[in-house]
């Protein structure tokens with residue numbers, strides 16, 4: 001029990017029982033060791049126990065990889081001072097009212113969201129879309145306790161769309177120091193003024209410890225960071241967002257080419273090209289036999305797509321190389337030349353971004369910083385669309401997960 005209590009890392013509780021459910025989830029029933037609460041009417045300390053509320057189940061951080069829930073019967077106290085002797089439920093610091101998760105789990109969700117999407121996290125954690133959104137919303141109004149923070153080092157700014165296809169964004173602000181990522185804040189919108197106001201609110205003592213701002217490609221963030229930190233801080237566009245942009249170029253060409261081939265090829269031939277999306281998105285070295293064949297067939301019909309595919313891989317290789325900023329700049333310049341010579345137009349959007357944001361993009365090579373979790377491992381999980389719908393048992397899902405650095409979301 002003592003060990004489990006340590007693993008739980010929830011203050012002021014005692015474990016009453018631990019169960020393994022039929023689904024092999026862990027349910028830990030706890031009781032609070034704190035006596036009394038404050039009356040919701042008069043604010044006095046009260047400790048005349050009235051009884052216990054119905055159990056609430058709170059999702060918590062996994063123990064040994066298993067989904068873990070904490071069950072608690074909140075204590076209710078009666079005030080003897082107020083008229084009508086009202087009762088108040090005890091509030092505890094490790095979960096918020098009406099939340100189905102502990103605060104620790106909420107923060108875990110927020111960290112998962114960095115360089116990811118609400119859908120991805122909901123699938124990965126096997127929780128509802130709204131639960132993920134709930135965790136985000138619960139943290140919007142939180143005030144940062146700067147006193148608890150010793151240094152910031154890398155600040156990450158990542159926007160998360162709350163609804164698919166809507167422009168309803170929040171910004172997750174993280175700090176990463178020596179591999180430890182902490183959530184600083186969730187900003188209500190992605191306006192430059194909002195981001196700037198937050199960055200400006202960082203106490204002077206901590207501002208001095210910021211070395212890098214790792215951000216999404218959005219101008220609002222970059223300009224806000226520049227205005228607050230000036231030249232003292234390196235601004236990096238996260239490679240994940242860069243990869244998403246040039247990978248998107250290849251994706252668009254694929255869609256066009258598949259549509260063209262549908263018209264030009266016999267039905268039987270076109271059928272043979274089914275399922276090219278994921279092999280195309282994978283890194284070349286991760287392809288398995290069947291996928292290589294599909295790509296071979298596709299490239300026979302669409303040499304253009306092969307050129308674009310190789311160019312995409314070349315660029316990913318550059319980002320994977322341990323080279324200096326200036327070497328990277330030269331290599332990316334060469335890459336741009338190759339794209340222009342190829343006469344492909346699918347990377348045009350990306351080329352114009354390089355034109356304006358080259359400096360922030362190659363800043364990545366200074367310290368290879370990304371605001372995501374462990375680079376290359378937790379960054380991205382992808383599963384095919386078909387496999388995601390209606391899946392109840394995530395075990396099957398996870399057997400089919402591929403990790404990649406090409407910047408894709410589960411649902412695209």
Ligand SMILES: [Zn+2]
Nearest residue numbers: 039042079082
């Ligand atoms: Zn009272």
